[in-house]
Amino acid sequence: MQNKTNYLALLAFIAMHLGCILIFFMTWNITALVVFLSTFFIRTFALTAGYHRYFAHKSFQTTRTFQFILALVGSWASQNGPLWWSGHHRYHHIHSDKKTDLHSPKNGFVQSHVSWVFDARHDSVDPKFTKDWVKFPELVWIDKYCHLSFTLYLIGLFILGSAISYAYPSLETSGIAFVLWGGIFSTVLLYHTTFSVNSICHIFGKKDFNTGDDSRNNWLIALLTFGEGWHNNHHKFAYSVRNNIKFWQIDITYIILSVLKKFRIVWDFKEPRKTVD
Numbered sequence: 001m002q003n004k005t006n007y008l009a010l011l012a013f014i015a016m017h018l019g020c021i022l023i024f025f026m027t028w029n030i031t032a033l034v035v036f037l038s039t040f041f042i043r044t045f046a047l048t049a050g051y052h053r054y055f056a057h058k059s060f061q062t063t064r065t066f067q068f069i070l071a072l073v074g075s076w077a078s079q080n081g082p083l084w085w086s087g088h089h090r091y092h093h094i095h096s097d098k099k100t101d102l103h104s105p106k107n108g109f110v111q112s113h114v115s116w117v118f119d120a121r122h123d124s125v126d127p128k129f130t131k132d133w134v135k136f137p138e139l140v141w142i143d144k145y146c147h148l149s150f151t152l153y154l155i156g157l158f159i160l161g162s163a164i165s166y167a168y169p170s171l172e173t174s175g176i177a178f179v180l181w182g183g184i185f186s187t188v189l190l191y192h193t194t195f196s197v198n199s200i201c202h203i204f205g206k207k208d209f210n211t212g213d214d215s216r217n218n219w220l221i222a223l224l225t226f227g228e229g230w231h232n233n234h235h236k237f238a239y240s241v242r243n244n245i246k247f248w249q250i251d252i253t254y255i256i257l258s259v260l261k262k263f264r265i266v267w268d269f270k271e272p273r274k275t276v277d
Helices: 007-025 030-056 064-075 082-095 109-113 137-144 146-167 175-202 219-224 231-236 252-262
Strands: none
Touching: 007 175, 030 064, 030 082, 030 175, 030 252, 064 082, 064 137, 064 146, 082 137, 109 175, 137 146, 146 175, 175 219, 175 231
8 A cells, every 4th residue: 555644634733833833922830830731741641551551551450430531531642542542552562663663763763753643554453453442332432533532622621721710810821821731732742752652762772671673761751751761671561560670760650550559440450570581
C-alpha cells in the first residue's frame, strides 16, 4: 500500500501547535499554572497507567468502572482511542526497530517521533491486537468517538473556566484561559513527551539489558513521562506494572498505582522477574 497522508489529522496537529503562539498573549498566574500542570498530570497518568500499562500490557487488574475512566481520560490526550493506541503499541513490541516498526528512528527521527501518526495506513489497527478489548462496548465507543471526546473535554474546560471566573473573579481566569492552558498548551506538551519515548528513548540513553532492539533508559524522559523513559527496562519486562528496576529510577506512575492498590482500585500487579542479563 502506497504511503498516504491523513491530512485532516495533520492539519489538526498543526493548528494545535499554532495555537501555542497565544501563550505569549496570555496572563501568567497561579491559576494558569494549576490548570496547565493538573491537566498535564492527569492525562499523562491516564496514558501511562491506562493506555500503556493496562490496555497494551495488562500489567494489573482493575474494575470495569476504573477501566472506563482510564480510557475516557486517556482520550482527552488527543492521541486517539485506547484500542488504537494499545493495538499499535503491541505491534511495536513485536517489530521493535525492525523495518516494519511504525515508529523506529531507523526510519528517520521525525518519522519515529510523529510522522507515522499521519500515515493513513495506520489509521486503523489489526483487530488481532485488540480482540481482548472489543467485548467492552464502552471501550469501542470511546475508541470510535475519541475526537468527539476530546472536543467535549475542551467544551468542559470552557464551561468550568467560565464558572470559576464568575464565582471567583480574583483568580483572574476565564473559559478561554482554561481551554488554552488545559486544552491546547498542555496537550501539545503531552504530545511531545509521549512521542519522545518512541524517538529519543531509542537513540539516547543507557542500555542495561540486551533486548534485541535500540530501546534505552533516559532519566529526563522518565521524569517527564512518569516513568515511561525507563524504556530499556520496559522492553525487557514489557508485562511489568513498573518500569523502574533500580531503586533510584523514579517511576511516578507506579507510585500512584501502588497508592491506588491500597484502596483496592487496582490489584494483581505483574512484577519483573529476576534476571542476570
